Amino acid sequence: MIEFSHISKLLIKKKLKILTNTEKVQLKKFNKKHPFSKDIKIAELIDSVNSYSKINKENAWKLIEARTKTERPVIKLFKKRWYGYAASLVLILTSAYFLKDILFQTAIPNNPNQTETSNIVKGTDKAILTLADGSEVFLEKGTAVKTQNANSNGKEIVYTANTKRTATVIYNRLTIPRGGQFFIKLADGTQVWLNSESQLKYPVAFIEGKTREVELIYGEAYFEVTSSSQNNGAKFKVINKSQEVEVLGTAFNIKAYKDENTIYTTLAEGSVAITFDNKSEILVPNQQSIFNTTNSNFKLKTVDVYNEISWKDGVFSFERKPLKDIMKVFARWYDMEVVFENKSLEDEKFFGVLDKEQSIKEILETIKILK
Structure with missing residues (x-):
């Protein structure tokens, strides 16, 4: 019934x-x-x-x-x-x-x-962009911002693909305060939705042929990653706290808030390999890994993915x-x-x-x- x-x-x-x-x-x-x-x-x-x-x-x-x-x-x-x-x-x-x-x-x-x-007040689109030199740019709805590598309309920030070969990685950070959310499109086309009280560190451009690596310093983010075949075979990894997620062309959610000792990784599409304590587990769609950073306890369970990612679509x-x-x-x-x-x-x-x-x-x- x-x-x-x-x-x-x-x-x-x-x-x-x-x-x-x-x-x-x-x-x-x-x-x-x-x-x-x-x-x-x-x-x-x-x-x-x-x-x-x-x-x-x-x-x-x-x-x-x-x-x-x-x-x-x-x-x-x-x-x-x-x-x-x-x-x-x-x-x-x-x-x-x-x-x-x-x-x-x-x-x-x-x-x-x-x-x-x-x-x-309910949350809204807002973020703080920290550039490589440490300067900060406030992004908010209704305000347009342009940097050397990206453009923002106040609701999202989009990085342009680098047409020149680069040997040095330059990082930006996007910090979402409490009461905020923001969308970012990385230089390789990967899309990331960031939830309230989150911070992401990422390159403004990726080195051709090298692993594309970003760090979810804390908070929650939903990733839709462009495949390695579109990026000359380059893998994509998300580092956060005590685990590493290697992406095999997929969509997934990571929740790793700084005031919680548990990391939740939920796979929507494709597959990911999670590495922790020199161990590795591969997730399949509708699976969620739960990793306790205090006692290193790790387990997998089947979940309703919608409940885990609905926040990015404006729904609790x-x-x-x-x-x-x-x-x-x-x-x-x-x-x-x-x-x-x-x-x-x-x-x-x-x-x-x-x-x-x-x-x-x-x-x-x-x-x-x-x-």
């Missing part, structure tokens, strides 16, 4: 035009088996969510109601437990993006206790994610801090698909409005 939450997720992905072929087949089968689903009204879907369980959603709202203090806004998760209504929040979060256009047609009265979230997608991990994602994108007063809440698990363009206030109000 296909779960309601899974169907909601497929509808969201259909809206965003990012359904895989397998998911298109699943949705087609569901519609064929349940033809009435095509005639379901949004209002009826909301009623279905509301009647799913007899749950006190007002209390659920209070648990994640926002308030700020100090220079960086703080979201505080209160001491009460929510075991009695966790299932409702699963459904609410799963359907939040799909329903948000309808939900926010309803006027929401101002409440002085909720205005504290208004100064928490969570599947059985602990609340502490979900709030880390929100903290980086909205540049805020999250405090758990009740530590037992940290491991509560949720499904959720949300639009990154929503404000944190909208996300919280989406939960409240379904009470």
Whole structure:
């Protein structure tokens, strides 16, 4: 039986035009088996969510109601437990993006206790480019920048292919602050999406025939690498922390934040060879490697790749994610801090698909409005 939450997720992905072929087949089968689903009204879907369980959603709202203090806004998760209504929040979060256009047609009265979230701003395209001489250039939406090797329109930076042979490697660094994201196209045509609080070091031009090497100093990045056949046989490697990823013409995601001791490498297409502690493992599509840099523990598991890379398409997608991990994602994108007063809440698990363009206030109000 296909779960309601899974169907909601497929509808969201259909809206965003990012359904895989397998998911298109699943949705087609569901519609064929349940033809009435095509005639379901949004209002009826909301009623279905509301009647799913007899749950006190007002209390659920209070648990994640926002308030700020100090220079960086703080979201505080209160001491009460929510075991009695966790299932409702699963459904609410799963359907939040799909329903948000309808939900926010309803006027929401101002409440002085909720205005504290208004100064928490969603992330946007911004980065700091550090040139070889150490000088810094701020890249942001609406501002055009041109350097000797690249051009930026404020949303991305594109390096031009080097037509002259070079024997010296010159590096630039791109730093994405909290509350930021950025896209970069390297000189070999490789495309990289950088998530909030990340830093990438890379050559402005690659030496012909030599291994193309970049370093993800920290953070998260999704790579679509041009093949070695397009670069005179040159391999492509990503160095980060305690591991090295050799690319065999592929698309993959690396998450290696500086405040975490685990590196996650997820393969979307092709294959990669991961080297750590003088050992090597080859990943196949839909596999994720998990490497603990503290105890050198390494393991592989099969994952839903979409959940790991949806951030680059403007979507938060969570599947059985602990609340502490979900709030880390929100903290980086909205540049805020999250405090758990009740530590037992940290491991509560949720499904959720949300639009990154929503404000944190909208996300919280989406939960409240379904009470």
